[in-house]
Amino acid sequence: MPRFYFDVRAGAESMPDPEGLELDGLEAAEHEATQTVLTLGRDWLPCLREICVEVRDEQHRLRLSLSVALTVAYFE
Numbered sequence: 001m002p003r004f005y006f007d008v009r010a011g012a013e014s015m016p017d018p019e020g021l022e023l024d025g026l027e028a029a030e031h032e033a034t035q036t037v038l039t040l041g042r043d044w045l046p047c048l049r050e051i052c053v054e055v056r057d058e059q060h061r062l063r064l065s066l067s068v069a070l071t072v073a074y075f076e
Helices: 026-044
Strands: 003-010 013-015 050-056 062-069
Touching: 003 026, 026 050, 026 062
Parallel strands: none
Antiparallel strands: 003 013, 003 050, 050 062
C-alpha cells in the first residue's frame, strides 16, 4: 500500500506530517484530507481565514491540495 503525507498550512504556520498513512490510493488520500481539513476548519476557522492540507506521496511529490477558507464581507 502506498504511503501519503498530510501537511497542514494554517495562516503562517506550516505543520509537516513526518509519519504519513498507508492508504489504498490517491482517492483514499483525498477522502482522508477532506476529513482532516473539515475537522481543522471547525476548530480553527474562527481564528484563521484559511486552512490547507497538502498531500504528498512516498517520493514527497505534491499530489493534491485541499483548502477551506472563511471570507468575511462587510456591507453598508
